[in-house]
Amino acid sequence: MPSGTTPDADRGVYGISVAAELVGMEAQSLRLYEARGLLTPDRTDGGTRRYSANDLLRLRRIADLMATGVNLTGIGMLLDLQDENRRLRREIEDGGVQVGGAD
Numbered sequence: 001m002p003s004g005t006t007p008d009a010d011r012g013v014y015g016i017s018v019a020a021e022l023v024g025m026e027a028q029s030l031r032l033y034e035a036r037g038l039l040t041p042d043r044t045d046g047g048t049r050r051y052s053a054n055d056l057l058r059l060r061r062i063a064d065l066m067a068t069g070v071n072l073t074g075i076g077m078l079l080d081l082q083d084e085n086r087r088l089r090r091e092i093e094d095g096g097v098q099v100g101g102a103d
Contacts, residue, residue: 008052009052009053009054010052010053010054011042011052012041012042012043012049012050012051012052012055013050013051013052013053014050014051014052014055014056015048015049015050015051016030016031016041016049016051018051019041019049019051019055019056019059022056023056023059023060023063024063025059025063030049030051030059033059033062033072034049036072036076037076038058038062038072038075038076038079039055039058039059039062041055058079061079062075062079065078
């Protein structure tokens with residue numbers, strides 16, 4: 001990658017210890033969230049987790065929800081709904097979904 005460029009936000013570039021430090025969590029918490037299906041980091045061929053910028057945003061969102069008292073099951077449901085909402089909005093913007101009845 002040429003100097004001065006940033007990686008794609010979906011590309012896993014951070015190891016677990018760096019990702020944990022960047023979001024202010026313990027590495028064990030990141031493992032737990034993965035085990036609970038709250039995020040899915042990339043893996044190297046050797047199986048090492050690699051977290052993307054989008055994973056870090058998701059981890060911060062998890063931390064924010066936990067701070068408000070939402071449990072992990074609730075967080076999973078909220079994140080799923082937010083992901084689905086984002087996907088549907090993209091489809092609408094791309095013209096893939098018609099809103100309302102056809103005239």
